[in-house]
Each structure stands twice: as structure tokens, then as C-alpha cells.
Amino acid sequence: MKEYVILAVAIISEVFASSMLKVSNGFKRLFPSIGVVMGYGAAFYLLSLSLKAIPLGTAYAIWSGVGTALTALVGVIFYKESIDLKKCLGLVLIICGVVVLKLSSSH
Template identity: 45%
Template sequence: MGYLMLSGAILAEILATTSMKYSDGFSRLWPSLGTALGYVIAFALLAQTLRTVAVSTAYAIWSGAGTAVMAAIGMVFLGEAATAAKVAGVALVIAGVVVLNLGGAQ
């Protein structure tokens, strides 16, 4: 159940961050409200996740997945450059999360 809540937290964080892009510096009401609501949901679900999943594991997955997915969204949908350095950086983030979780597995 913890990893299901963690998945929800990741999804909420991704939606909140995407909404922030469209809030135009918090000058547009609905995207701004979507940002705030998304982060409230993300942190609430992350807090519930921490009841059953180690904080190092949960936070590494939450932040790493959010970073990787937002970078992909930026490159695919928002017109950001898909440079070799950016793609390598995303791969390193993913590898780092995997190594942290393998190192902490018992």
C-alpha cells in the first residue's frame, strides 16, 4: 500500500509542477490553484507513505521519478532541448535512485 501512495504522490507532484509552468508566475488563477492543490496532495501522500516505507527509499524514488518525468515532459511537450547532457543527467538520476535503493535493501 505504501508504494501505491508513493505513486500517487509522484503523480500529484508532476501535475503540480506542470501546472506551475502554466501559472505564469502565479498570475493565472486556475493553474496556480492546481499547483497548490497538487503539492498539498503530493506531500500528504508522501507523509502517509513514510508510515510504511523508509524515508531514504521513499524520498529517493519520489524526487528521482519527479525529476526524470518532468525533464521528459519538458523535452517532449514543452519544447525544451533534448541535449545529450540533459538525457545523460536524467539517466544518472535514475541510476542514482536504483543504486540508493539497492544499497539500502535488506
């Protein structure tokens, strides 16, 4: 279970880094740019730690799927990006896929 907590922190770090990309203005703003580098560094380091106990395919699918869904939500909530039925359906399908992968790896 500890490895999934590490993976969750890796996901949050990746979402943070992706969010900072938006405000870094092409790496022209110092502090958001530092946030990008630190966030991605932490994300990949923590992902590598989680791989000690979680199969690569499962961990990466969860990391990228949940990260994509959360990043899309951050875009909607913080950057006022539009959301419609198709985007909602896509996010639901990503989450369903992650759940199925998790269930298939816990046998």
C-alpha cells in the same frame, strides 16, 4: 508494496504541480495556480503516508529523483524544451541512483 503505489501517486502529483507552475504565469492564471496548490498538497500528503512504511531517505530520494526526471521529460514533451546527450545522461543517472537506493533498502 501498497506504500510504493502511494509514493508513485505522490510523484505524479508533484510532477503535475510542477508542470502547472509553468502555465500559472507567476500565479496570475487561476486554474493552473489551483493545480499547483492541489498538486503539491496531494504530493506532500501522499509522501507522508508512504513514510509509514518506507524509510525517509529512501522515500525522499525516490520522490525527488523520479519527480525530477519526469518533470524534465514533461518539459521536453509538452513544453518543447531542448534535450541533448548531457540531459539524457543526467536523467539516466538519476534513474540509476533511484534503482540503487531501492535495491539497498529491500534487504
